[in-house]
Amino acid sequence: KHKFWETQPVGQFKDLGDTSLPEGPIELPTPVSEVKQEPYNLPSLYEWTTCDIDSEETCAEVYSLLTNNYVEDDENMFRFNYSKEFLRWALRPPGYFKSWHIGVRVKVSKKLVAFITGIPAKIRVGDVVVTKAEINFLCVHKKLRSKRLAPVMIKEVTRRVHLENIWQAAYTAGVVLPTPIATCQYWHRSLNPKKLIDVGFSRLGARMTMSRTIKLYKLPESTVTPGFRKMELRDVPAVTRLLREYLSQFIVAPYFNEDDVEHWLLPTENVVDSYLVESPETHEITDFVSFYTLPSSILGNQNHSILKAAYSYYNVSTKTPLLQLMNDALIVAKQRDYDVFNALDIMHNESFLKELKFGPGDGQLHYYLYNYRVKHALKPSELGLVLL
Template sequence: MSKTGNNKGNNENAASNTTGEGDNVNTALISFEQEMRNAPPGVQEQLRALLQQMDVNGAVSGSSGSGSGKEAKSMEDHKFWKTQPVVKHDEIVEVDGPIESDVPLDQVRAAPYPLPKEFEWSLVDVEDEKEIKELYELLTLNYVEDDDAMFRFNYSANFLKWALLPPGWKKSWHIGVRVTSNKKLVAFISGIPQNVRVHNTIKRMVDINFLCVHKKLRSKRLAPVLIKEVTRRTHLEGIFQAVYTAGVVLPKPVSTCRYFHRSLNPKKLVEVGFSRLARTTTMARLVKQYKLSAETTTPGLRPMEEKDVGAVTQLINKYLSHFELAPHFEEADVRHWLISRPGVVWGFVVENPETKDITDFFSFYSLPSTVINNPKHSTLNAAYSFYYAVQTPDEELDKITDEAERKIARDDAVKNRLMRLMQDALILARRNSFDVFNALNLMDNTLFTEDLKFGPGDGYLHFYLYNWRCTTIQSEKVGLVML
């Protein structure tokens, strides 16, 4: 129900957190991925399926969140998930659609699920400063950590308000658990509404996030009760499908993406242990390798404004139509998610100087991590690639009947434009004091990650759909970016 971004870099120039046999496996994996990109499209699909199966079975060494070398549990070991409407590990999906039918409102459970006697349900008022502080403290001390307990997400109060109060938000979906005796907040789960397109079907879904239970209460089995309770409450609103992500392998990922990292402050990344200086280089050489220009180069690049909302909405929906798992944005969504908010999210558009048309845009958000037990640094400032869109020559592409040729033509049309945009995104992130820029290998990210010196990390993010069967979607066909 959460992301796994607290993974460390793992590129040959600056970083590796695995040694010995792990290094050999990761090197082989990177070589495998490079060969896969050079293979014919039909062969690529077979190789990707093999690579994903390797990941699901825990065969990829050094993957934080995708099992860290442990094999995925069998369905019998998933005592909770085998009771839920999710695709089983060994199930072959050929047709998309709901697993269970919608339930009439009068058949939805009316009462909340019971909690252990020492706990009680509580709605968390995200607009109340006292309660948002409680939520911040719960997440800061108990949410996602990397496997080595070196980094922990540090969500700000402003970030949480942005994440939890989008258009259509419901207070009843900000669900807390408190200790009955002293009212201390010890667990939380949230849902936000979102229109999600799966292949050719747009469904109103709920995006489940921030599932967190206090470390001292993990044995109380509160997480399954939280999931059932948020499901019950979304059913009461007539929504029966959900989307969520996790760093662990559950039944059954619809897609798996890998984290890539671009160093912006390589010296600090080495000092906090996110990266490691290779034996064959020096710090001065490393800093020079990742040095960026001081100024952006895209003509017409400027911060996104309210007046751009309509044009960006059209641009992003057209661009996301190329992907098989993607949101469908209304103007209110674009206004909320993509206009810059100080310290939270940055949004930029490219305006044609002559026509004044908006031709491209990109965005990134801030999600720092607390650096645990480090004598020099307390915070790692990480920027995450969010949504972007570039103009594509769709009319010309539609004239190409061969699928492989059409893909090559599209990639060629997108790559140069996207490369310049993301180069500028890196410059702007560095200007705003970020230490690292993170991106998953979804959308068209593979068109720029290698050339812009991103390195593969050791973390994987698995995408899941609740109560919806879906054929497997390759990472580059995922257009959904979850916080």
């Protein structure tokens, strides 16, 4: 059934529930000198390219490939539209490798027709800290689908990760593959219900009118938590301490240092937004909320072409109730004209989703590890990791 995935060091469906298998790496590393030195073979019309995402021209090519060919919902009404600034942020964290930003071009025309990326990151699984690659943005042009290009791209990124002496990876997908470590549900909070209904993102509920719906989702004009403000560079040490302590309660979570926090959480206009609560008395930083900006193209609507979506990222509550913190995040997102605020049912998110009028979406997100077995699948609430 999975001709490719059956050959890979991932948990196999047939091993589900076999508790005799040990937790940890499935295959042992080999010396880097024994890693295949040449790229995998592509069909003869295509060639590998390393994408220099710093180059405006290359970044625009990647942007356009993804904008026209990346992930859609199950009814093909919306397609992720990651911005160029977002791609640069997502692909250049501390210690990134340019060689892990891999494209495929048509030899004759040089047109970019496929893409896959890795970035290095540390993750903690139980008590074990693992250096891994996070794989994302796997995309094959619509006209080249089902030709088994994806397995070649996955093998090639694996080879380049191995060349850096890294042997594990994490990734997420909307499709079921062997074998998810967790399956999470998307939830959506309407901020601009009229537009969401007009474009088919949501529907008018039974016995609801448009004006009752607008009233239902109304939010205060301004945030309510005293000491709520945008995160700044000077906050990096305190936010790192807060986040590390908070993430230690989840079974799988990133293992962030200050450089990571500066890169991933310091606000970047239209990419990532972070707010914190600084106690007006002690000036202590007690709470934190963040979201990233990922618009979707609206396919085939006369009146609207872009859906502006915020995605819940890392949130920490120690003093302010998480419910209140997230309500303030919704208020900020509404002020900034987002149409919808999305969240997964991971970490402690279940505690606010229903009360803050999020509704379950029709999409799921499956989390995977490559070459690392976990004994039991995790509940979403045991997961402390957000991939972009």
